Amino acid sequence: MRLELLKPFECTNAGSRITLPLGAQRLLAFLALQPVGAHRAAAAEQLWPDCTPFRAAANLRSALxxxxxxxxxxxxDSDGPRLLLASSLHVDLREVWESARQVVEGQRPLPAEWECLIGKLxxxxxxxxxEDWLLMERERWNQMRVYALEELAQHYQAAEQYLPALQAALAAITVDPIRETPHRMVIEVHLAEGNIASALQRYRGYRAFLKRELNVEPSPQMAQLVRNLTPT
Incomplete structure (x- = not known):
């Protein structure tokens, strides 16, 4: 059994897709994001915040x-009033999160796995x-994957493996376009490869984006990367 959350919701059994009502989908997704499970009352309140407690509890019973x-x-499974996913149900988010955690802590994927991991991140x-209850979970996931992608980009750049370094940095930019670190990594990779025009284009594009969105300039650290290339 497998639960896919890093794409449109999908539950499969031996590769065959299982059709579930929306309430059951929401409950499974919610519990997948609670490593130690959730109290029934808390689950009902989070999943049906606009309902009365009585109606929310009835909705939870139906979803169960x-x-x-x-x-x-x-x-x-249930442990008294607490609900949790059965250990037999594998969740893609949990697997990729563990891989991301290992990268952040200094472990590196095998050469044959980097492209797949960058794609999943x-x-x-x-x-x-x-759903409102997803907002904080998405923020947690975004922070974890940005840090993991930056670690991968830094590692591959140091190893002069510029393609995975560039792809990891660009994936991080897609997650958080405002964050400067991955933009800076892209510039560093372009410079390491001798692609001065590409480095300048990235810098100027990011500078214009910041000016337009926040009316601020890139950091001095980033400006220093291109300072001696051409007047900016």
Whole structure:
């Protein structure tokens, strides 16, 4: 059994897609983001914030009835009032999060795995969902993947492996276009390869973006990278 959250919601059993009602989807996704599970009352309140406590509890019971078992598999366990995902249900977010954590702590993917990992770190959490309870979870995921992508970019740049360095930095920019660090890494990679025009284009594009969005300039550290190339 597998739950995919780093793309439109999907639950599969041995590769076959399982159709679930929306309430069951939301409950499974919510529990997938709670490593130690969640109290029934808290889950009901978070998932149905606009309902009365009575109505929210009824919605939770309905979602549990629809989603507790998928086929012959139990995918939601209970420990008294606490609900949690069964260990047999694998979640893509948890797997990629663990890989990201290892990268941030200094471990590096095998050469054959870097492209796949960069691609997974570039994925948004439950795209198209607008639930309030997802806002903080998306922020946590975005911070983790940006830091992991920057670590990968820095590692590959130092190893003079410029393609994965560039792809990791560009993926980080997609997650957080305002953050300066990955833009600076892209410039450094271009300069290391001797692509001065590309470095200047990136700098000027980022400078114009900051001016337009925030009316600020890039940091002196970033400006220093291109200071001696041509008047800016």
């Amino acid at each position: 009835c629809q989603g507790r078992r998928v086929g012959c598999h139990t995918v939601i 570039g994925r948004e959490l439950l795209p198209g969902w607008s």
